[in-house]
Amino acid sequence: MKITSVDSIGLSGMSPKGGWSHEIKPEDSVHSLIIIRTDDGKMGVGSVFTNAGLVEAALNVLRPHVVGETAQEPSRVSEKLHQHMFWMGLGGTVTHTISGIDIALWDIFGQITGQPISRLLGGCYRSRVMAYASILMEMPELMKEQSSFYRNEGYRAIKIGWGPFGRHNDPRLDEKIVKAAREGAGDDTFLMVDAGGSDAYWPNGLNWAIRTADMLKDYDVYWFEEALKPDDVDDHRTLRERSPVPIAGCECLTRRQSFMPWLEKRAIDIVQPDVTKVGGISEQIQIARMANAFGVRYIGHGWNTAVGLAADLHLAAAFPTTDFVEYIGGSPYVDAITTSGWELGEDGMLAIPQKPGLGIELDKDALQSMTVADVNRIVG
Numbered sequence: 508m509k510i511t512s513v514d515s516i517g518l519s520g521m522s523p524k525g526g527w528s529h530e531i532k533p534e535d536s537v538h539s540l541i542i543i544r545t546d547d548g549k550m551g552v553g554s555v556f557t558n559a560g561l562v563e564a565a566l567n568v569l570r571p572h573v574v575g576e577t578a579q580e581p582s583r584v585s586e587k588l589h590q591h592m593f594w595m596g597l598g599g600t601v602t603h604t605i606s607g608i609d610i611a612l613w614d615i616f617g618q619i620t621g622q623p624i625s626r627l628l629g630g631c632y633r634s635r636v637m638a639y640a641s642i643l644m645e646m647p648e649l650m651k652e653q654s655s656f657y658r659n660e661g662y663r664a665i666k667i668g669w670g671p672f673g674r675h676n677d678p679r680l681d682e683k684i685v686k687a688a689r690e691g692a693g694d695d696t697f698l699m700v701d702a703g704g705s706d707a708y709w710p711n712g713l714n715w716a717i718r719t720a721d722m723l724k725d726y727d728v729y730w731f732e733e734a735l736k737p738d739d740v741d742d743h744r745t746l747r748e749r750s751p752v753p754i755a756g757c758e759c760l761t762r763r764q765s766f767m768p769w770l771e772k773r774a775i776d777i778v779q780p781d782v783t784k785v786g787g788i789s790e791q792i793q794i795a796r797m798a799n800a801f802g803v804r805y806i807g808h809g810w811n812t813a814v815g816l817a818a819d820l821h822l823a824a825a826f827p828t829t830d831f832v833e834y835i836g837g838s839p840y841v842d843a844i845t846t847s848g849w850e851l852g853e854d855g856m857l858a859i860p861q862k863p864g865l866g867i868e869l870d871k872d873a874l875q876s877m878t879v880a881d882v883n884r885i886v887g
């Protein structure tokens with residue numbers, strides 16, 4: 508079975524806010540899908556956390572290495588792409604785009620074998636996983652309202668991130684925001700805090716992070732994410748040694764090699780590679796296994812699409828300590844691009860898809876309302 512085509516579908520028109528200091532507008536393109544087709548009529552779908560134009564440019568370089576390849580060997584084909592791209596932008600857009608290709612190839616591999624990806628990864632530790640609602644920080648009044656809303660929607664874990672937190676040089680405001688979120692979420696809900704240190708010109712350093720971690724302990728915060736600039740491995744190590752709250756991060760890194768110093772230096776408690784950036788499922792497995800060997804938990808960053816969420820669910824099934832997936836609150840790219848949608852169980856859990864491959868089906872009409880690409884031509 509051979510790969511006959513690889514195309515991209517850039518998503519735009521309904522892009523959710525990211526809390527970035529240069530805020531994402533609905534019409535901005537930050538996520539793209541990858542569609543791979545085979546000579547026996549199969550189709551696989553992947554997701555890339557990158558602008559549509561950049562993904563298409565990367566595909567122009569990658570396509571000659573993909574079309575004509577065997578369709579049922581995702582890890583080998585992805586590794587071939589990494590190996591041929593050292594001089595062509597590996598680590599950035601090219602690696603992000605390989606992620607989408609790799610996820611689509613795993614989707615096809617599952618369809619060929621009749622198995623869900625989770626089983627192909629070696630076995631399932633769970634059939635359901637807790638979804639945490641990933642929402643933006645707001646000023647205290649609205650923060651309480653927002654966290655209460657998601658609690659009432661059925662979530663038993665909520666992560667608040669970015670927005671005003673740490674950006675007003677006012678530790679009392681930071682505490683009021685977290686206090687409001689805890690009040691809205693209730694005492695029986697997991698609460699995580701994401702400072703968003705990968706924001707442009709993140710103003711805070713190690714002392715702020717240590718003081719803030721102490722404050723978060725008082726609100727029973729489950730992890731503290733991106734408390735420092737994303738490249739600052741040594742300060743992360745110091746923070747991890749001093750923080751009473753587990754330290755999470757590494758959502759910006761790509762390629763397994765970038766994670767090695769973070770693991771070797773014991774700079775992190777929870778590592779959060781993004782399957783739509785890091786190199787796909789094949790690369791994410793290797794990072795998760797390395798982390799596991801160092802006693803570091805792997806819980807993927809999932810601020811992307813329904814396709815990324817499906818990949819995260821299969822990966823969560825395959826790793827013993829990965830008991831959360833990230834679910835963006837209010838993103839049509841997660842909620843509306845599949846025919847089945849997502850149903851949260853009463854206890855805040857999502858089921859791991861059991862159908863072959865990723866186990867999801869694209870809703871072509873919904874997808875067409877979110878892209879300028881010709882969905883019928885690409886998806887068929």
Ligand SMILES: [Mg+2]
Nearest residue numbers: 701732733758
């Ligand atoms: Mg984050």
